[in-house]
Amino acid sequence: QSALTQPASVSGSPGQSITISCNGSNSDVGGYNYVSWYQQPPGKTPKLIIYDVSYRPSGVSNRFSGSKSGNTASLTISGLQAEDEADYYCSSYTNSSTLVFGGGTKLTVL
Amino acid sequence: EVQLVESGGGLAQPGGSLRLSCAASGFIFNNYAMSWVRQVPGKGLEWVSTMTGGGVHTYYADSVKGRFTISRDSSRNMVSLQMNSLRVEDTAVYYCTKRGVGTVTWSSFDPWGQGTLVTVSS
Numbered sequence: 760q761s762a763l764t765q766p767a768s769v770s771g772s773p774g775q776s777i778t779i780s781c782n783g784s785n786s787d788v789g790g791y792n793y794v795s796w797y798q799q800p801p802g803k804t805p806k807l808i809i810y811d812v813s814y815r816p817s818g819v820s821n822r823f824s825g826s827k828s829g830n831t832a833s834l835t836i837s838g839l840q841a842e843d844e845a846d847y848y849c850s851s852y853t854n855s856s857t858l859v860f861g862g863g864t865k866l867t868v869l
Numbered sequence: 870e871v872q873l874v875e876s877g878g879g880l881a882q883p884g885g886s887l888r889l890s891c892a893a894s895g896f897i898f899n900n901y902a903m904s905w906v907r908q909v910p911g912k913g914l915e916w917v918s919t920m921t922g923g924g925v926h927t928y929y930a931d932s933v934k935g936r937f938t939i940s941r942d943s944s945r946n947m948v949s950l951q952m953n954s955l956r957v958e959d960t961a962v963y964y965c966t967k968r969g970v971g972t973v974t975w976s977s978f979d980p981w982g983q984g985t986l987v988t989v990s991s
Contacts, residue, residue, distance in 0.1 A: 793973065793975045793976055797914070804964065804982070804983060805978075806979075806980075807969050811971045811972060811976050811977070814970070816969065848913065848914050850916070857916065857929075857931075859916065860913060860914040860916060861913070862913045863914070
């Protein structure tokens with residue numbers, strides 16, 4: 760159950776787009792379309808922003824989008840806003856009937 | 870409105886036990902898998918355990934298998950996590966969460982409770 764690999768940090772200016780990668784293996788990200796993304800602002804609880812690779816829950820801004828290619832999932836945030844500054848985590852179902860999270864990525868809006 | 874309220878955290882000694890509870894409201898409890906996820910303060914998220922809606926199937930992370938037990942009480946709309954043989958490395962904030970939108974149990978977790986802090990120290 761090794762954690763999925765995410766960059767420790769990314770940054771961007773307001774209005775720009777950024778992409779956060781989530782690298783796994785054939786046993787998790789590559790094998791299933793059960794990748795989710797969570798946003799955790801400082802001092803707050805995680806919030807679901809993407810599920811099943813690319814679907815947005817009701818109420819989540821369409822500036823957030825998800826995709827997957829092979830063993831790598833990606834979260835793209837377009838039109839960056841100051842309120843997007845947070846930690847972002849990916850997760851995936853695994854072939855061991857478990858769930859694994861990524862190590863998290865700290866997004867800084869410059 | 871869906872609400873998840875955890876309780877039971879606190880200080881425990883290595884080798885000791887704690888029981889966490891999560892009171893759920895605002896949804897049909899039996900229809901949803903419930904999970905526990907933990908987070909060492911300042912660190913990342915770690916999935917701990919999941920129990921399906923009917924309570925038939927349980928799943929555990931290798932790090933807690935054999936030591937932690939998840940259970941649910943549909944009469945009280947509560948899910949619990951019995952933690953035995955606690956280790957220093959179990960120190961974390963423990964979040965209760967329910968299955969969110971998506972096709973299967975593992976599609977998503979939404980929402981999350983506020984968390985309860987467990988500290989394991991001598």
